Amino acid sequence: MIDLAAVRADTPACHRGVFLDSAGSSLPPVQVLDEVIGHLRREAEIGGYRAHDERREELEAGYGLMASLLGCEPDEVAFTDSATRSWLAAFDAVPLSAGDRILVTEVEYAGNAIPLLRRADEVGAVVSPVPSAPSGEVDVAALRPMLDERVKLVSLVHVPTNGGLVNPVASVVEAAHEVGALVLLDACQSVGQLPVDAAALGADIISGTGRKWLRGPRGSGFLMVRRSAMPRLRPRQVDLHSGTWRSPTEYTLRDDARVFELWESSIADRLGLLAAVRYAVSLGIDPITAAVRDRASYLREGLSSVPGVTVHDLGADQCGIVSFTVDGVSAKEVQQRLATRGVTVTVTGVLSTQYDMTRRALPEVVRASPHYFVSEPQLDEAVAALMP
Ligand SMILES: *Cc1c(COP(=O)(O)O)cnc(C)c1O
Numbered sequence: 001m002i003d004l005a006a007v008r009a010d011t012p013a014c015h016r017g018v019f020l021d022s023a024g025s026s027l028p029p030v031q032v033l034d035e036v037i038g039h040l041r042r043e044a045e046i047g048g049y050r051a052h053d054e055r056r057e058e059l060e061a062g063y064g065l066m067a068s069l070l071g072c073e074p075d076e077v078a079f080t081d082s083a084t085r086s087w088l089a090a091f092d093a094v095p096l097s098a099g100d101r102i103l104v105t106e107v108e109y110a111g112n113a114i115p116l117l118r119r120a121d122e123v124g125a126v127v128s129p130v131p132s133a134p135s136g137e138v139d140v141a142a143l144r145p146m147l148d149e150r151v152k153l154v155s156l157v158h159v160p161t162n163g164g165l166v167n168p169v170a171s172v173v174e175a176a177h178e179v180g181a182l183v184l185l186d187a188c189q190s191v192g193q194l195p196v197d198a199a200a201l202g203a204d205i206i207s208g209t210g211r212k213w214l215r216g217p218r219g220s221g222f223l224m225v226r227r228s229a230m231p232r233l234r235p236r237q238v239d240l241h242s243g244t245w246r247s248p249t250e251y252t253l254r255d256d257a258r259v260f261e262l263w264e265s266s267i268a269d270r271l272g273l274l275a276a277v278r279y280a281v282s283l284g285i286d287p288i289t290a291a292v293r294d295r296a297s298y299l300r301e302g303l304s305s306v307p308g309v310t311v312h313d314l315g316a317d318q319c320g321i322v323s324f325t326v327d328g329v330s331a332k333e334v335q336q337r338l339a340t341r342g343v344t345v346t347v348t349g350v351l352s353t354q355y356d357m358t359r360r361a362l363p364e365v366v367r368a369s370p371h372y373f374v375s376e377p378q379l380d381e382a383v384a385a386l387m388p
Contacts, residue, residue: 002283002291007373010279017342018378020299023161023189023321023369024346026215028272029279036217036272043268052267059267062274069277069285070206070224071197075256078223079270083188083209084111086223089260090205091115091153093233094182098124100152103181105130105138105167106355107160112186113354116155125152129355136314140171151181156203158196159189162348162356162365164296164318166194173202182229188212192276193292193320193371195285204229210269213292213320213371216276217269225257235259283372291372292320295379299370302383309386312365323348323365326386331364334386341385 010029042051063074080086106129120127133139154176173183185203187196192213206224210216241263243253253259299322303309308327326334331347349364350357
């Protein structure tokens with residue numbers, strides 16, 4: 001069980017309003033904020049290099065910490081400045097040529113779809129969405145006949161940006177691996193609210209962010225690349241941290257996941273991310289998952305009782321993202337109306353999830369994503385603010 005009073009005490013801003021945007025950019029606990037600001041101050045006192053040196057051991061231990069969160073080995077972890085940066089670094093390293101196929105789910109995210117379509121165009125590959133089952137998850141039975149040896153990559157979004165759906169990972173990975181395809185899992189909306197265990201899920205590559213459910217700083221991200229996948233990847237965005245310039249004409253690259261890191265990065269944000277991971281681990285991922293699911297289903301129930309409100313979440317087993325519309329009121333207006341009552345939500349539209357929103361003829365939804373630090377009375381407040 002999460003100690004609500006304790007986590008709320010660690011999150012001063014959660015008392016000032018009803019914060020329902022942990023799928024966008026969550027409120028960090030003071031432990032994260034202190035770490036980031038403290039390091040920036042230290043850099044100002046002694047310079048960035050010496051400040052970095054003082055924290056080397058801790059930063060090195062960070063690979064083990066992230067590995068324990070993700071169920072992988074420390075050398076399978078890389079730190080980056082966003083989930084997108086992680087995803088792109090890994091995707092660019094997947095060899096693709098004319099005639100190759102890439103499969104995606106119908107909840108593919110725009111930030112992945114655009115580079116997928118662009119690269120497919122450049123090399124003469126084809127991107128195909130796998131149909132969803134009636135309940136909303138990717139249909140593994142429909143996936144199987146689409147798989148053949150031309151499929152080099154399956155891009156799988158664990159939890160979409162626009163709703164409470166949770167895609168099945170292990171069964172997709174198992175099917176994809178039968179034809180030798182790599183699976184790139186976008187776990188941006190799952191890490192920090194759901195258990196994401198690389199070993200159990202089997203994905204070759206996992207990308208994630210700090211700023212959402214982990215409650216870390218903006219501009220922080222991470223990447224997991226299985227050792228078994230490394231020899232199949234050709235890292236393209238490399239620098240003097242990814243490799244060593246051995247002679248005027250020779251270089252070597254690292255053979256672990258850190259080949260995907262660049263030398264320059266925000267140490268303060270990395271330390272903040274590590275503080276966020278420590279915070280999540282100390283609460284326990286299972287209690288976090290249970291608390292987030294509780295809040296989200298309580299909110300869905302409340303919203304369903306409001307005349308004119310329709311909840312749109314797909315999936316048999318829903319997580320912390322709640323999506324809804326209000327009859328005759330645009331999502332933006334709903335967001336603004338809620339803001340005047342101290343409730344923070346976001347709007348997500350067709351441009352972020354084209355396949356899914358086009359298929360459902362849903363141009364936009366309001367997204368409410370309560371974390372464990374939101375109390376039930378606050379959810380009641382949010383629902384009351386929508387009552388006509
Ligand atoms: C937010 C989001 C991303 C991108 O995360 P960044 O931190 O902006 O790089 C990727 N995929 C999904 C599903 C997201 O919701």
